Every structure is written in C-alpha cells, then in structure tokens.
Amino acid sequence: MHNNITELAISPRLAKNIRRNIKERMIELILMLAALSAVFTTFAIVAILLYESFGFFETVSLVEFFTSTEWTPLFEDAHYGIMPLIAGTLTTSLVALAVAVPVGTIGAIYLSEFASHKTREITKPILELLVGVPTIAFGYFALLFVTPLLQIIYPDLPGFNMLSAGLVMGVMIVPYIASVAEDAMRAVPMSMREGSYAMGATRFQTALRVVTPAATSGIVAAYILAISRAVGETMVVAVAAGQQPNLTFNPTEGAATITAYIVQVAMGDLPHTSIGYQSIFAAGLVLFVMTLCFNIIGYVVRKKFREQY
Amino acid sequence: MSSEHIYKQYDAELESVRAKVLEMGSLVEQQIVDALESLVKSNAKLAENVIKKDHLVNDLEVQVDEDCSHIIARRQPAASDLRMILMMIKTITDLERIGDEATKIARFSQKTQETDRMWTPRFAEIRTMANMAREMLHIALDAFARSDSAKVLKIAEMDQQLDEHYQMSIRHLITFMLEDPRTISMSLEVLFIAKAIERIGDHAKNISEYVVYMVKGKDVRHISMDAMADEVRD
Amino acid sequence: MSSEHIYKQYDAELESVRAKVLEMGSLVEQQIVDALESLVKSNAKLAENVIKKDHLVNDLEVQVDEDCSHIIARRQPAASDLRMILMMIKTITDLERIGDEATKIARFSQKTQETDRMWTPRFAEIRTMANMAREMLHIALDAFARSDSAKVLKIAEMDQQLDEHYQMSIRHLITFMLEDPRTISMSLEVLFIAKAIERIGDHAKNISEYVVYMVKGKDVRHISMDAMADEVRD
Amino acid sequence: MQAQDTQNKQSASVLADLDAVRAMIRRHKFNDLVFAGIGLIALMIGLLTLLTLFIDLVMDGYPRFNVQFFSDFPSRRAGSAGLLSAWVGSVLVMAVTFLSAVPVGVAAGLYLEEYAPKNWFSDLIEINVSNLAGVPSIIYGLLALGLFVYGLDLGQSILTAGLTLGLLILPTVIVSTREAIRGIPVAIREAAYAVGATKWQVVSDHVVKYSQGGILTGVIIGMSRAIGETAPIITIGALTFIAFLPPSPVTDVAPFLNFEWLSSGFTVLPIQMFNWLSRPDHAFHINAAATGAIIILVTLLMNGTAIYLRYKIRKNIKW
Amino acid sequence: MVNTSTPIKAESKNLNFYYSNGHLALKNVSMPIYENKITALIGPSGCGKSTFLRCFNRMHDLYPGNKYDGQIVMHPDNTNILADGVDPIEVRMRISMVFQKPNPFPKTIFENVAYGLRVRDEKNHRVVADKVEEALKGASLWNEVKDRLNDLAFNLSGGQQQRLCIARALATDPEIMLFDEPTSALDPIATANIEELMNELRGKLTILVVTHNMQQAARISDYTAYMYLGEMMEYGDTDTIFTRPVRKETEDYITGKFG
Amino acid sequence: MVNTSTPIKAESKNLNFYYSNGHLALKNVSMPIYENKITALIGPSGCGKSTFLRCFNRMHDLYPGNKYDGQIVMHPDNTNILADGVDPIEVRMRISMVFQKPNPFPKTIFENVAYGLRVRDEKNHRVVADKVEEALKGASLWNEVKDRLNDLAFNLSGGQQQRLCIARALATDPEIMLFDEPTSALDPIATANIEELMNELRGKLTILVVTHNMQQAARISDYTAYMYLGEMMEYGDTDTIFTRPVRKETEDYITGKFG
C-alpha cells in the first residue's frame, strides 16, 4: 500500500531524470571539447615546429646547428649555428634579470612589509599597468631614449646594443617580479607576522627572517617566470638590440636574439619552402624548448607554494 | 528566575523540577495535616491514606534527583541556576524525611485508635506543636517559591520555640508516666510523635537555610542566629 | 576513577573532595566509638571531646558542599564523575546527621555520669547496637572508597537486624520502667540513645544506597531488598 | 624597609637590563630605516620609467595628434601618413579575437574546474594550459604561419590574425576563469547541491554568475595584451602598407551581414608603429611615437578598467 | 532505554564507507533516526561523524571514487537511498543539509530561500513568496528581515546567515535535516539562538546533527550516538548517555578521560 | 574575595582604547593581573577582550591610527607600558603572546623556538640550544620532538604547533604571557592538552587568557573578568564568579540568559 503511493509520487520525477541526464551529458561534452582546444593548441605548436624543423634538419646537421658559431642562413655562404642567437638571447635576458631581480624583490618586500596601506593601494595598480604596456613601446623607448642616454656616459656604444635592450627589458619585468613576489608575501598570513612582532622583532627582522623565507617558493617562481618572459621577449630586442647574429656575451655590442631573428625573417617575404623559412621554425623550436623548461620548473615551484597555504 | 534563558527548553526543565519540588512540599504538608487530623479525630482511614501516599513522596524524590542530575549533565548550570539545583537536591531529602515522620505519626494514630482514647488531653500540646511545624514547613516552601531568604530568621525562631515545646512535653510525659505507670507504653508513643514533630521543624529549618544559599549563595548552616541575621540582611 | 582525566587538576580536585568525604566519615566513625566509650567507661572527657569535635564535621560538610558546587560550575562533570559528586553531596548530609546523633549520645553520656551508675546492664544491649551501627557505617564508607556496590545488601540486612534490636530494647525499657517507675527518666535517656543508634544505621544504609547510584547509576532507594539485589547484581 | 629595598634593587636591575635592550632596539630600528629607503628607490625605478616612457612618447609624437592622423591612410610622406587602416584593422582583429577566445576559454575553464575528473586527462589539460600561458607570443606567430596561413590556407587575413591572437589570449581567459571560479567556496556549491540542484543548475545559477566579474577582468586584460601584440602579427606576415579598408561587415542588402572582410588583408596599430620605427627617416619616428602613445593610452585604459573591476569585486564579495 | 514507540524515520544498516583513497571511514555503522527527534553524533575529530552525515544526502557522490557499502533505509517508503538506482538528486530533494560555515548564495535574502523552489521548477510567484515567508518564520528570521528581503544575504550577521541557510533548507519541506557542526563558526549568542531554533524545530522535523561540542549534544538532542574510529560505539537516549553510558569508551570520552 | 596577599604583576588603570576609525573599544577598564596566576577574560563576541589583551604587548601599534588612553602599569618597576616614551618592541620583549591559530614560522622546530633569542642577538650556540630545550620541555613538547628538531614546524599537528608557539614564547623568559583564544582552532583533545599545559605553567608565569568558551575560563583560571561592550563588568576569583557573581549582567551571561 505504502509502496504504491510513493511510487506514484516518485515516478514523474524519474521521467524527468532521463531528459535531465541527457541534457547534462550534452553540456559536459561541449565544455570538454572547449577544454581540449588547449591541448590541441599545444600539439599544433609542437607539430608545426617539428614538421618545419624536420625539413630544416634534412639540410642542416644537428652537429652544425649546435656547434657552428655563425648564423647566416640567408647569405650565399650559409652557416647554421644557433649559438650566436642563443648567446644574444641569454645576454639580454641576464642583463634584464640583473636589473629586475634585485629591484623587483626589494620593491616587493617594501610594498608588502614597509609601505603604508595607502602607498600600496596606489603603487600596486600602477605596477600592474606597467605590465600592460605594449612591448613595442618599450622598444621605441630603448632605441630612441635609453641608448642615446647611455651614449652620453659611454660614447662608444653602438646604436643597436644589448645593454639598453636588456636594461629596458629588466625594468619591464620588474613589475612582474614585484607583483608576483608581493602576492606571495601577502599570502603569508598576518598571524605569522604578528607572531614575529610579538617576539619583539622589528619590521626588517620580520621581513627578512619570517616573511621572505615563508614566501620563498613563491618568489622563486616569480624569478623563473620572469626568465621565461625575458627569453621569449621579442619587440624590445628586435628594435633595440639589432638584428645581426653575433656570438658574444658583451652587452655593449649589438646582437640578434632568437626572437629578433624570427621577426627579421618574417618581415621579408620568403618563399614558403625555402630553407630560410624553415630556419625560423628551427629557431622557434629551440626557443620553445627553452621556455618550456622554465615554465615547467616555475609551475612546479608555484604549485608547491600554493599547497603551503 | 528573573530573566529568561536563551534556551526555553532549559527554562522549562528548571521550572518543571521546581514544580515537582513544590508539589512534593505540598504533598508532605498535607501528610502532616492529615496525620494530625487522623490522630485527633481518630480517623483511621485518613491515617491509612497518609501511609499509602508516602510512596508518592518517595517517587517524587527519586524523580527530582534524576531530573537534577540530567540538568547538570546536559545544561552545565552555573551561578543561581546551579545553586537552585543543589538547593533542590538537598531540599527533597528533607521533604522525604518529613514525609517519613508524618507517616510515622499516622502509624501511631492507627495504633492509638486500636487501643484507648484516654490520651486526648495530651493531644492539645501535640496539636500546637504540629501546627507550628506545619507552619514552619509552609513558610519554608513559600520562601523557596518566592526566593525569599529573609524568612530563615523567622523559621529559626520558631524552631527554638518548637524545641522548647518539645522539651516541655517530654517533661510532662515523664510526670504523667510517674503518676500512672500503666500509661508508660502509650506515653512513649506520644513521645515519639512529639519527637517526629520536632524533627519536622528541624527539616523545615534546613530547607529555609538552603533557600538562603540559593538566593544569596551563602551557607548559613551551623552558625548562630545573629550571624545568620547578618548574612541574610546584606 | 580508573583512568585519568586529561586535566590533572580535575583529578586532583575530585580526589581532594573524595578525601574530605572519607575524612568526614572517619571523624564521624570515631565520634561514634568515642561517644559509646564515654558512655560505657563513664569518661566525661571523651564525651566532651566528641561534642567539641562536632564542629569539625560541620565544617567539612560545608566545605565539601562548596567544593562540589565549584566542581560542577567549573568542570561540567558527566557520567560517573557527576554521579560521584551527587553521591557525595548526599552522603555528607547523612554523615553530618550521624555526627549529630553521636554528639547526642555524648550529651546523654555526660548527663548519665552526673547521675547514677545503675544503668550499666542496659548498656550491654546499647553497646551491641552501637557496634553494629558503627560496623554498618564502616562498611558503607569502605564501599564508597572501593566503589563496591554489592555491600548495600549486607548493610540492608544489618539494618533490619538493628531495627529488631531497637524494637526489642524499647520493649525491655518499657518493662523496666513499669517495674520501677523511678527509672523512667533515665530509661527515656537510654531510649533516645537507642533511637540515635538506630538512626545511625539508617544513615549508613542511605550512604550504601548512594554508592550503588554512584557505581551503577541506579537509584535503589525506596525499593524492596529483592529488587535491590537484582539491581546490584547485573 | 627591607622589602622596599629589594624591590628597588629589583627594579634597578630591570632598568639596567632595559638600557642594554634599548640600545639593541635602536640598532635594529636603524636597519629598518635603511631598508625602507632602499625599497622606496627600487619602487621608484619602475614607476619613473613608466612615466618617462609615456612623457617621451607624447613629447615626441605630439605634432601628429590631430584628426587627420586618424583619417589618413599610410603614405610615403611622413607628414601626411595616417592610422586609418591600422585602427580599423585593430578593431576588426580584436572582434575576431574576442569572439573566438572568450566562449572557448570560459567553457574550458568551466570544464576544468567543475567537470573534469581528477585523472591523467585533466592533468594533461591543466599542464597544457599553464604552459601555453608562458609560451612566447612569437611562437604563436609561427603556429599561425604554419597552420592558418599555409596549412588551412586562410592567408594573411584578419581572420588569421584574430584567431592567432585568440589562441594567444586563450590561456589568459582560461586561467582567469578558473581563478574566478576557484574563488567560489566549495560550501556554496555543496549548498546548492544539497537543496537538490543538478550540476548544470549549479554551474549556470551560481558558478558562472559569481565569477562573471573575475572572468571579465581576465578578458579585458587579455584583450589589452592582444591589442598591443606585435610579434605574432609580424610573423604571419601582416602587410605594413595598406591604403584601403576591408569590405564593411554590414551591408544594405539582406542579410545585412558580409563576411568578406574576414579574408581581407590588414594592418594593425603596433605593426604600423613598428614599420615607422624601422625607417631610418626621423620624421617617421614621430609618427611611431604618436602611435605608441595612442596604443599605451588604449591599453592603459583597458588595464585600468580591469584593475578597477577587480578592486570592486574584491570589495563586494566576502565569502 | 530507547523509546521504541516513536516511529523510525531512517535507519542505517551495516554501513561502510570508503573514501576514494581507499580509506575506510565508516565501519559497519547501524543506527536508527527517530522521526521528529534530534539525534546527535559526537566523537573525537576524524572519527567519521561528518562522513556519516554526508551519506544521508549522498554528498559524497560529488567527489568521484567514494564508495558506499550498506544501506540507509528511509521510512515509510522503505527506500534504500544508497542503492545504485536511486538518483542522488532525488535523495537531496528529500533530505536537506545545513553546513558548518554559513554559506548563503550571493543573492538576495529572498532568492536564497527561494532557490530550492526554483530548482524544483516552481514558477508560481504566490507559492514561492508564501513558502519563503513560511520558511523564514520557521527559522525565526522573518521579523528581522521582512523589510529587507531584497538585500544581499551577505549583509546579515553570521548567526542570521546561518538561520537563513536553515530557512533555505526548510523551504523545500525536507523530511530530514542534516546539520554539520552548525554553530562552530558562530559566537556563543548566535550559537544559543541556533540551538534554540533547532529546539523549536524538534517535533516538526527529523534532525541529525554532528557536533564537536559535547555539551551542545547534551543540550539539544534526544538521542546521542558516540562514534570512534569510524565505528558506532554507543547509541542511546541523551540523558542516559550523559549520566550512565554503558561502554567504557563513551564514559571516558564524556568525562574527559581521552588522551 | 580576591586574595590580596598575591603580588600584582600588572595593572590596567582607567584604560580607554580607540581604533583608527574612532571606535571606542575599551571604556575605562581597570583591573589587576596577579603574579603567577591565570586571569581569564570572558564576554560576548566583540566586547573588547582581544582588544584589551593586545594592549598589553602594544600589538595595536602595528596598525596606524589606534589610540591608547590610560595606563597599564607593570610591577615591580612601575613602568606604564602605554606611555609615549616606551618602545613597543621593548614591551613585547617582556610580554609574550600566543595566538588563536597556531602560527609557527616556516622554519625548523628548533629555529622556531630559537627565534626570540635570535631577535635578541643571542649568538652563543650553547645558550640557544639550552634555552630551546628548556622551553620545549616547559611546553610539554620536548619528548615528542627531541628527535626531529630539524623538521619543519608545519609537519606537526595543530595541537603540537600550538604548543610549539607556546615554547617559542616561553624561550624568551617573558614576565607575562598573553593567550588569545589559544584553543579555538583546535579539536577537543588538543584543547585539553593545551589547557593542561597552561595549568602546569600556573605558578611559574603570569598568564592572561581570552576565551570564548566560558567553561574553559571556569576550568583553567584563578581569576575571571567579565567584559561587556568594552567595559569591565565584573572581576573576581573564578569560583565566586561562577557560583555567585555579584552583578546581574554577569549572572545572566554565565547562566545563558543573554539575548
């Protein structure tokens, strides 16, 4: 008797179940396809880079690629040594980091531990704005403002040089580091700071001994992400560092980075299947692998930090 | 009792125990009245009734004890609530004893009716005493119901009078027995009744002392009347 | 009491109250012994001692009551802890009453010594009764100390015997008085002593009943001995 | 008297101790001061650079801030060259970017946060997304060059550029969607489930609603990045000298919509700037500066909006 | 000891529960839930109280890999709500839940309470409005919010928010209400209000409540179950559990002898 | 009522406190803190307990705009620690604090306890090691951690972390220890352990503890102060406060008649 009544009460619900379930499944499928687009993009990148590089390496041996000290794929006398490009990339990146790491870190500590609430509220958004400035504008700035400025101090400096490109890139990355590192420090709970102050510590002691260690992995992640960004940065170097492959680690010289080379080639209208065309994919592959490494390390470190709090 | 607890259930529980204690009080008071009535009016039925009803008092004692322990376990009473509960736990022991004494009187009453009726004269004194004891109990219960600590003074005074009455009645009884040794057995019964009434007075006094504890949080047992007056006043 | 509370202080507090109750118990036991001794040996000093020491018992009663109320307010006892505290609150009332009864005996003892020594024969019976009552109290306190609920049966049985003794001694006293009315006054004193001892037995029985409540959580007051045996056994 | 003495002594010893302590505290506090100074300077470096950069661009480019600059096509003569084709191109490319990246990005974010089971598959997607966020933009250019331009034969068109930038900001949209969703406490979801809601009801009634602000912020930031992005557009081979406009998307004959513009050639603002910047003639540098100032202004406006939005959301929602 | 004349509303029978990591969080738990009574679950942290409670509305189904083994039978229809064929959503429509932290939706007060009805496709405005009012009254909140039903729920105090969550659960006329430490995020006064509210719901609704606070269980519940390491150690009426528990483990926990 | 033979360690005199928004959170609070005793502060949420406690180590100075008015005098040296000339850091070196949530630093167990000494420029390794051991013993933690002093403090359980924080505070030989709801983030067993630890510290250290939990105050304190709306309503020894408070407000709060 009881059973009958309740079955009657429930069965319309059951009828609805089936329709409901089909709808739910469809929606899930659509959303999943969207998510797969990310995987698709990665695979597409890898596939394209590999495919075109494959053509390139049919002509150029890997040994030459990594050992030759010249990179002149577009010349009559073509050499295919990636080293000059890597050297240029690393040099500009190192100059940038030399500026960005100390300035960014100190700025972050100041912002999170010393600045008044008001200062922080004003400064933080401005730093974030700095991240949004198009890099081409920084390129202009490096080429037409910083280089002339540097030439006053150091008259022998060529018009295209890695120093000014690196310096500007460094300043460009400062907000990156400052912002991410400051976030990491702010994520350290207030209670931990109060714990330190309650022991009689000063601000500097608290910042140095408690907050910074607590945020270490977050700060390190900020550095790594900054490196990755410096390595992949294009327009500043393309505009200000010159486009001449040059195996040197001297920042006062001009040199092409991997990215600058790709820009340079893409600007000229090369035929689709030429070796020059293929060379930019080979260079791109190298760049991709470099940034991938940094990204993965950064990802792991950041994840570790997130798990902590 | 003035303001209410956030937990209405708690209020209800406290009120329910309190009501049981008061019910126990009136039951016992009625027992005294009935026992005496049965004695004076030779009403055997009434005496039997008193004896039969004693289990009600006992049951209430057990119930209140259990209720109080549940309240302590479940409500963690403090301050006045706690004092009231402890007070009630003590009070019911005395009430139960009063019930016992009343039952005792009723038992003598039954016996008396079986034997002779020559004792009426002595009852006058017993009656006065019993009325006094009943009055004391009534005042004590009233003091409890109204949280009136001052009454303890009046009751203590009455208790002294009652004690004097008791001493006197014993002396009378002794004279009586000496005069006519045949009355010894009977006199002893009367003596026990007097003793029971005296004890009722003591228990009533105890209850009024507990009321002081409940209201003022002060223990006025085992102290002189002057000291007691001091405590109650401020 | 078996395992320890996480709060050592709580353990200490409970133990301290428990110790006070036991101390009160042995004080009272000693009072009985001394009162009887003073009676039998006509030792006025001893009697005075008993009377003087009564305030110690009273003080302990007040103290234990206060301690228990503090523990309830501060520790929120439950289950066995709560039962032990409630048990002690009840127990001390009985112990205090026993102390009073012992004092009463001591008073008579003082009086007796002032008058004559012809009563010794009667003391034999009183002595037996008193020993019995003392024994009952001793067993009850021991049962409390060891959380032994089974002892209640033995004590209930002893109480019945004590009651019989008491009834018998009253009958003897009546005969005695009839035989020689001059002894009436003195006989009454002895009668009151017997009565006091009988009450001591009752109080000891109460305590052993509380022990059952403490150990088993069951209320065995106001029930027949058979029912009690059932409750204690399972 | 004696007690008084010992008390005095005791307080004296406390005070003697205190002197040492006070000296130490003074030392420590000096360190504080020094560091605060250094920190302030560090911050100023970033802020002053931004300021200098902007002022430099405005000062260099101010002769060109007039209506003609916006209504003229590029020209060989610096003085009469304008931005018309560039800003129209930018607007159209952004439209394609927006329409391609936002629905896919939000859907992907929803899937990852709400639906994906915790297994190798979701881990794979996860790692992919976070990696894509860090891939240099020029690599996207290469991808587009290989895939869209030659692989799918879409040519060097607005569609190609839009899709490229769409892919570029997809990770940004996905990540900010996920961050926004993650900000919603599990408790809210469980509460909705507990009254009998289905998964999609929970997602559409709650998750999407409460994360709107966060998603919007992410989208704006992504779009502002796309608008200033130069390298990938160069890589796919955007034309640098365009003296015509793409066909209008809206027509006067039914169905009033026209999709030819999608396959048209185009240029965008940053490309135009780069082009002018690369010329040796200084007159063109002025055009570049003016363009730069305009791009910065636009991106700053968009970023500012996003930051403001975020601030407002943070203030309103206290879970 | 347990009042057997009260009808049983639900009953767990030999219930085992495995978390997705294989952890066996409930071991053979059997106990009745009496109709229109308050049943409290107590026990040390991690003993499985919340796990048990969340079986009743199949909350564990939200996280893949969890496994039930055993039955929870609802009366009078004798449905085993853990059975494979039973849709968790259907179970949740019969059994409501209130959480540890107040979790109102960031909507208006009205919409919060109405949400359960909206999910049930109730379109009639009158019906919704009536139900909302009734639920808010049931949660003793009506007088405080009747003039601002369109305010955001976040503007309420913590205690009011929790009562709003109770109203939200009430609005759907559940047969059983689950409370998972409903007051542990609240201050004593708000706590007392919620407890008093639960007390008022007693007799109208079957309530199962998890609490960390032994005294809370003592105050509000009719029946108490003591859990330890995933097992049901003792179940009985609250008075008995708190004055004379049968098992030594319960006694030790209740008197503070754990450790 | 109050034992006057115990020496007074500190005394607040007519203390008013204003938050930066102008809110007057303490109104004319005066009370003694007896040496080597535990004093508990109770009262409804928001009554100013934490505010009062945090005056003792000038924690409010960390946030600009807060204002003290009145005195807190430390004995025997009669310093008013709220005086303008007194450096808050100096105050904090004399008065330690333990917080609501365990807040160990992301360092090893050893370094956590040693932190106070490092801040005080103690360089001698022996001295530091001895002090650390002593403090860990004082916090009943030594036996549990002596073999893993170089583990990260985060690997300890919540209750252990809180005891670590107590050890950290102990290591600097404070004259007074402040506890702000030290157990409200812990489960009952860890709570009992901390309470027992505080009980052991009684007699060696002056303790001022804020607690939400009336029963906790009843269990552990020698003196209790009841605060309400920023005022000190009643102060007395704990037994008295809990069995026969003088003021009606205290009585109502203690017996649950607020609302």
Ligand SMILES: Nc1ncnc2c1ncn2[C@@H]1O[C@H](COP(=O)(O)OP(=O)(O)OP(=O)(O)O)[C@@H](O)[C@H]1O
């Ligand atoms: N999602 C999960 N996955 C695996 N194990 C879990 C999960 N949630 C809880 N557990 C484990 O199951 C056991 C029971 O947890 P549960 O949350 O039910 O305890 P509880 O009694 O509610 O404790 P508390 O009082 O802390 O809420 C614990 O040992 C816990 O570690």
Ligand SMILES: Nc1ncnc2c1ncn2[C@@H]1O[C@H](COP(=O)(O)OP(=O)(O)OP(=O)(O)O)[C@@H](O)[C@H]1O
């Ligand atoms: N930073 C602050 N700014 C302004 N007012 C504050 C601040 N902190 C607390 N208050 C206010 O001061 C009063 C006292 O707060 P306090 O934190 O001392 O209360 P409490 O008694 O500790 O309460 P709880 O038990 O919730 O911790 C409250 O009314 C609170 O709103």
Ligand SMILES: [Mg+2]
């Ligand atoms: Mg008398």
Ligand SMILES: [Mg+2]
């Ligand atoms: Mg008898």
Ligand SMILES: O=P([O-])([O-])[O-]
């Ligand atoms: O209880 P008593 O009759 O002995 O006072």
